[in-house]
Amino acid sequence: MSSRIVIIGGGQAGGWAAKTLRDEGFDGEICIVAEEVWDFYERPPLSKAALLDAEPQLPRLFTQDAQQALNLRWFRPRRAEAIVRDEKVVMLDNGEKLAYDQLLLATGGRARLPGNDWRAHPQVYTLRHWDDATRLKQRLAESQRLAVVGGGWIGLEIAASARKSGVDVVLFEQQSALCQRSVNAAVSEELLALHREQGVDVRCGCGALELSDNHGRPEIHCDGQRETFDAVVVGIGVELNLELARAAGLKVDRAIVVDGQGRTSDPAIFAAGDVAQHLRYGLSVQSWAFAQNQAVATAKAMIDPTAPAYDEAAWLWSDQYHHNIQILGVPQSGSRTVVRREPRSTLFFSLGEDGQLTQLVAFNDARTVKLAKRWMASGRDLSGVPLTDPDFSLMSLR
Ligand SMILES: Cc1cc2nc3c(=O)[nH]c(=O)nc-3n(C[C@H](O)[C@H](O)[C@H](O)COP(=O)(O)OP(=O)(O)OC[C@H]3O[C@@H](n4cnc5c(N)ncnc54)[C@H](O)[C@@H]3O)c2cc1C
Known part of the structure; x- marks a missing residue:
């Protein structure tokens, strides 16, 4: 040893x-x-x-x-x-x-920024460390209008927390859809609807943004327009x-x-x-x-060189407003997505050509995610299963 x-x-x-x-x-x-x-x-x-x-x-x-x-x-x-x-x-x-x-x-990793001028502005925030959270919380308490740059999981969570704190939020996403790298288009749409419902002004496909200063407040330039905010939080991913x-x-x-x-x-x-x-x-x-x-x-x-290898499917969760969102697996090309809606939950199942589950995104349904981890591990063929029928009990597949 x-x-x-x-x-x-x-x-x-x-x-x-x-x-x-x-x-x-x-x-x-x-x-x-x-x-x-x-x-x-x-x-x-x-x-x-x-x-x-x-x-x-x-x-x-x-x-x-x-x-x-x-x-x-x-x-x-x-x-x-x-x-x-x-x-x-x-x-x-x-x-x-x-x-x-x-x-x-x-x-x-460390939080990515669009450029060094963003780093230099005192009202531009990122969120990776405890100190970042303390600083941002303090600023949110003094803010009426916040820009969130980046519509990935962290950007969306910050937007949700800011809305819960009574702050107006404009969210800028460069891509045409939210969380585009980690989920399929149907889930992106669901997230968009959720945030718009909560009053977030979501602007997808906004392209490259520029930053300037307006008497100490950050100003964002997008599509030829300038808007001033009390603070800008950047959540555009991580530099490992x-x-x-x-x-x-x-x-x-x-x-x-x-x-x-x-x-x-x-x-x-x-x-x-x-x-x-x-x-x-x-x-x-x-x-x-x-x-x-x-x-x-x-x-x-x-x-112990004989210890078992790690081989778990990717799994992460995100809490936004009153929703717990769990993402199991990663998007894979060639998969088709079917949606199951129930009064309290929504499930997005993505199946490969062989009927195997490639990704599940579950809004408020941790139980099914648990079960789906087993389906994924065993490579279960789900092609004949009426996944979208809310009267069909998924638990019967245990
Ligand atoms: C705001 C936020 C919210 C998140 N929410 C979720 C969530 O809801 N669900 C989920 O599944 N995941 C979430 N994540 C992701 C999850 O927290 C990370 O994947 C996890 O923290 C990674 O752990 P790590 O130990 O690899 O890296 P870290 O936790 O980043 O730890 C790395 C540490 O190494 C230090 N370090 C780096 N280089 C050096 C060096 N050269 N010398 C000494 N020290 C160094 C860093 O300062 C840091 O303290 C979130 C992440 C963030 C930032």
Whole structure:
């Protein structure tokens, strides 16, 4: 068993890896290099409870006592600047060298911005860290009119939280539909209707936007028109923190290429969470479930090479207004989508040519998602099933 494991990144994947190593009996040293000052925390509440609760608390992964019991050696706030693979050393931003027997990269991503001028404006916000949420919440309380740039999941959640806080919202999406990369057109339409119903002024297909300043307030130029806002929140996706892996010569594709056990092209280096490429889909699945479960599987494999490989379908959820939306699987070309509407829920089933479920998007129906995970895992043929008939009980397929 290795005597020292170094984890770069003190986020969700880093936290779950550290906990799993201890749960599985690793008694060597675990070093965490974290550029944030906070204990391990999870990010989904940042666009929800952290903006809405009267006194939001850091959404810790573990209680203080539980984290203490992990007996970790923290290097924070510290940035890992480079990996010297020949020497098995991580270089820190204070010049310190940290030797490792095994290394886990769990560096996540950073919020993308359309340009540096956006970064420089004091009323342009992004949402990735706890501090971002605290700042944004404060600004929302002082705002009447907010621009959200980006109609993906995070942009939509911010729009929903802002509407719940009584703020007027204009949402700009460059593409012709909302969440276009992760769901099909029927689901995009549903999301559009939902947000328009709640009073969000949604502008899809708006093309490239420009930003200027109007006496300290941000001004957005779109289609020859200028509009002034109290604040702009940008949610146009994530730049994965892949620089360390690239500079170290690890195999990187759309994210760091790993096997089912999270091992990179260097057998002493592993990757977990947003930066680890999903084996089945060949892309970065940026979700809470992947950050936790793939990190757990990777940590197990770091101390036991016979540990089972991680192979779960992508799954993420989003809370918007009073809706819980769950997305299982990723869109696949050639799939056809059928819709099932019930009084309290709507389900979008996408089936491949072989009748297998390729994606399910469920509005307010966690039970069916649970069942669908099993259909997906077993490759069940659903082509003869009356999925759209609300009188047909899906639970009969258990
Ligand atoms: C606002 C928001 C809402 C979300 N909502 C949902 C949701 O509703 N449902 C869902 O399924 N998913 C959601 N997600 C996605 C989910 O939170 C992420 O997929 C998950 O946090 C990824 O975990 P991670 O550990 O890989 O990365 P992170 O949680 O980003 O952690 C990476 C950490 O590494 C640090 N780091 C990076 N580089 C270095 C370095 N060189 N040295 C030291 N430290 C470094 C970073 O500062 C960060 O603290 C949301 C994400 C955000 C931002």
